[in-house]
Amino acid sequence: MYEKLGRTAKHIQEIRKVTPKVGLILGSGLGAFTERIEDPTIIPYADIPNFYDCTVEGHTGRLILGKVKGVETAVLQGRIHAYEGHPMEDLVFPTRVLATLGIETLILTNAAGGINKAFKPGDLVLIEDHINLMAKNPLIGPNINELGPRFPDMTHAYNPEVREILEQSGKENGLDLHKGVYAGVLGPTYETPAEVKMLGICGADMVGMSTVPESIAANHLGIKVAGISCITNMAAGIQGKKLSHDDIKEQAVRVMNDFSNLLETTIEKIGGMK
């Protein structure tokens, strides 16, 4: 595994020799941010050794190396999910490759269902913490000591300094950024209303089927993690409306401009961090 990471990173560096400072993973329907990348080198996942291509609608599998407001950034457009049957180790492989390339901060983004009744579809939420309900963890198995410790601390799984930058960037862009706890579930079914009620009682503000594995793997690696959820729908039972993947993709498109502005300002500020 560790050797595989090195080989994949070397392959990417032969295409473009850079050390990105920031990594960014774009969730369902949020791929249009890639239009903001300056001087991009686009590498389809299919051309990267040991990468799985994406199969879910709304996910294009491409690694894009370039600059965002002058800051070297590596963007993963599209991710694979546990509900597709992939082992956790494969899910977090791209995150670990970004770490091998040298990123210091990873921004995770996703589409999520709103549980907190103060949210509405189209809202952007700064992830403060997560609850792993996937009944899986990408670090199960022998620990890879070269990557990180056996028992990583998760007290600041979402780095307070980067959260502060995100909040500030939201204000500068005139956005009403919410904050909340993300519950990561396995899927692929959306939740039942009873499950959503339980998640709310347990302290979750939104729910989705991604992000948690990458956050765990990045924390293991000692990388600063930040997360943004795009509330594409209210979770099942909150509005009594049925959920569809098409509606969810449509809503993601609607917030694209705010979302892209927020990311751009955030990455620019991270570029100025020590």
Ligand code: HPA
């Ligand atoms: N539940 C789980 N995942 C999701 C949802 C949801 O309501 N919306 C977008 N991703």
